[in-house]
Amino acid sequence: LVHLTINHIPVAVPKGTKIMQAAAKIHIDIPHLCYHEDQRIKAHCRLCSVEVTGRRRLYAACSTECWEGMEVHTDTPIVRNTQIAILQLMLANHNRDCLSCPRNQNCDLQHLVSRFNILRSPLPSVVRDTQRIVTNPSIVRDPSKCIRCGRCIRACKDVQGIAALTYAHRSSDIVVTTAYDKPMEATDCVLCGQCTLVCPTGAIVERDATQRVLRALQDKSKHVIVQVAPAVRVALGDAFGLGAGAIATGQMVTALKLLGFDKVFDTNFGADLTIMEEGYEFLDRLQHGGVLPMLTSCCPAWVTYMEKEYGSSLAHLSSAKSPMGMFGAVAKTYYAEKADIPAKDIVTVAIMPCTAKKAEAQRTGLGRGGQPDIDYVLTTRELIKLIKYVGLTFRDLPESPFDSPLGEATGAGAIFGATGGVMEAALRTVVEKATGKPLDAIEFTAVRGLEGIREASLDIAGRTVRVAVCHTLKNAAKLMAAVRSGTSPYDFIEVMACPGGCAGGGGQPIGTRRVVTAQRIASLYEIDRSLPRRKSHENPEIQKLYADALDAPLSSKAHNLLHTTYQA
Numbered sequence: 001l002v003h004l005t006i007n008h009i010p011v012a013v014p015k016g017t018k019i020m021q022a023a024a025k026i027h028i029d030i031p032h033l034c035y036h037e038d039q040r041i042k043a044h045c046r047l048c049s050v051e052v053t054g055r056r057r058l059y060a061a062c063s064t065e066c067w068e069g070m071e072v073h074t075d076t077p078i079v080r081n082t083q084i085a086i087l088q089l090m091l092a093n094h095n096r097d098c099l100s101c102p103r104n105q106n107c108d109l110q111h112l113v114s115r116f117n118i119l120r121s122p123l124p125s126v127v128r129d130t131q132r133i134v135t136n137p138s139i140v141r142d143p144s145k146c147i148r149c150g151r152c153i154r155a156c157k158d159v160q161g162i163a164a165l166t167y168a169h170r171s172s173d174i175v176v177t178t179a180y181d182k183p184m185e186a187t188d189c190v191l192c193g194q195c196t197l198v199c200p201t202g203a204i205v206e207r208d209a210t211q212r213v214l215r216a217l218q219d220k221s222k223h224v225i226v227q228v229a230p231a232v233r234v235a236l237g238d239a240f241g242l243g244a245g246a247i248a249t250g251q252m253v254t255a256l257k258l259l260g261f262d263k264v265f266d267t268n269f270g271a272d273l274t275i276m277e278e279g280y281e282f283l284d285r286l287q288h289g290g291v292l293p294m295l296t297s298c299c300p301a302w303v304t305y306m307e308k309e310y311g312s313s314l315a316h317l318s319s320a321k322s323p324m325g326m327f328g329a330v331a332k333t334y335y336a337e338k339a340d341i342p343a344k345d346i347v348t349v350a351i352m353p354c355t356a357k358k359a360e361a362q363r364t365g366l367g368r369g370g371q372p373d374i375d376y377v378l379t380t381r382e383l384i385k386l387i388k389y390v391g392l393t394f395r396d397l398p399e400s401p402f403d404s405p406l407g408e409a410t411g412a413g414a415i416f417g418a419t420g421g422v423m424e425a426a427l428r429t430v431v432e433k434a435t436g437k438p439l440d441a442i443e444f445t446a447v448r449g450l451e452g453i454r455e456a457s458l459d460i461a462g463r464t465v466r467v468a469v470c471h472t473l474k475n476a477a478k479l480m481a482a483v484r485s486g487t488s489p490y491d492f493i494e495v496m497a498c499p500g501g502c503a504g505g506g507g508q509p510i511g512t513r514r515v516v517t518a519q520r521i522a523s524l525y526e527i528d529r530s531l532p533r534r535k536s537h538e539n540p541e542i543q544k545l546y547a548d549a550l551d552a553p554l555s556s557k558a559h560n561l562l563h564t565t566y567q568a
């Protein structure tokens with residue numbers, strides 16, 4: 001242990017601990033902006049400067065390791081004046097239209113300016129361009145809000161291995177932009193939103209659809225239904241003081257009903273349906289010499305990555321639509337018929353922990369007659385805004401169940417929101433179908449966890465099947481090298497673009513970090529354990545859907561409705 005004092009309070013910390021974490025141990029939050037707990041430390045904003053007795057320069061608390069006998073001061077006049085000067089410089093180069101900023105009241109810069117009680121800025125504004133860049137369905141950039149902390153750049157490069165965002169120019173002219181200033185979607189960007197999750201201000205945010213959804217809800221001629229992704233229910237509570245990973249399914253359904261949705265359905269139902277199609281597709285490829293390894297196709301950032309980077313390997317992708325896509329297709333056909341409402345009068349909204357889902361919803365393969373199957377996608381963050389707008393005290397809401405017939409789901413559907421969940425859900429159905437025997441040991445723990453790449457071998461009806469699971473596109477690239485060259489040892493690979501899977505999705509609440517994602521994942525497995533049915537093929541509503549309208553998995557009807565194609 002290393003012994004030091006911070007503001008005269010003694011602390012003992014393991015060797016190698018940074019001043020920032022030592023201070024946190026005694027409940028002192030040292031201000032910071034470029035530092036993010038999941039990222040490489042850059043220490044370039046210098047906002048975390050502290051004084052050390054006997055030393056003439058200031059130290060960055062995020063990057064300086066504690067030493068024996070160190071006396072740290074976080075609140076001396078020099079420290080405070082430095083921090084205020086840094087903030088004032090940032091403010092001079094920051095578009096301060098806070099009142100109409102998407103991150104209003106949820107902005108690190110705003111919090112710090114408030115914390116330091118900076119009432120007026122003595123420096124004249126040098127903000128140049130205040131034009132927001134709106135070129136794709138998912139992500140909006142506002143360079144006038146950028147404080148050049150580089151967190152988005154590191155998320156894109158270090159997590160996804162993509163590097164669509166970069167610094168350009170030098171010194172006071174430095175900006176964060178894309179290569180040649182191209183629109184994001186015209187770069188290697190896959191719209192995953194990991195950059196939006198770490199941005200401390202409103203410089204890079206999801207494209208807001210809340211107003212359009214509110215208008216649909218107020219339109220009496222429309223029947224507005226909503227589906228909610230598996231990972232939203234374990235993240236939404238973050239914004240309402242429920243604690244990381246809190247399971248808020250029942251309150252969430254109540255909130256959506258109070259918002260005016262005519263029916264509240266579950267994407268987990270769509271996930272069960274995906275398992276039927278994708279699971280049977282895998283068995284079919286396995287038994288009839290189809291293209292292997294088969295790659296999962298439910299994560300839209302991953303699908304876009306495949307289309308942009310691995311165009312010659314698209315035959316490996318499962319043709320199954322994502323759960324969101326399948327849900328939308330069923331909603332505008334089967335459900336429309338059952339409910340006796342013309343599809344044109346049904347508006348489907350999807351709540352997703354994801355920004356890429358907004359772009360996925362606009363894919364031409366996900367619609368019929370020129371109309372999209374999913375009309376609007378809101379991120380978890382946007383749902384939080386809507387709940388706040390109507391003034392619901394979320395944590396006190398009673399619980400409500402999902403509506404029928406697209407609201408029943410199994411534990412297999414629930415775990416889709418965790419990395420490894422799609423594979424585990426698929427195996428629960430595939431193994432049972434292939435062997436014809438009921439599967440008792442349904443927890444495939446080898447594919448669980450947060451290792452970047454996990455693998456497992458299992459015997460399916462006399463054949464050894466090798467599967468792999470990975471999260472983040474940086475890890476996917478490692479597996480894809482072998483797929484492209486035809487040397488992959490695997491038969492089936494699950495890829496989710498975001499760290500931890502959708503639980504850590506780019507549309508989740510600001511403040512999402514790896515530790516929080518891990519708690520959400522634990523909750524998803526808890527939901528799975530708590531359900532009476534844990535295999536997708538045992539979902540009675542899915543069985544009824546096949547009996548009523550689709551015949552069987554992979555039937556031509558199922559193919560028409562539930563499968564899609566990809567384009568390099």
Ligand code: HC0
Nearest residue numbers: 229230231298322323324354502
């Ligand atoms: Fe996911 Fe999904 S699990 S991508 O991570 O497969 O967004 O939560 O909704 O569609 O079900 C996200 C989450 C979904 C889909 C499902 C899949």
Ligand code: SF4
Nearest residue numbers: 156189190192193195
């Ligand atoms: Fe990079 Fe994802 Fe952001 Fe695109 S959306 S810039 S891929 S982190």
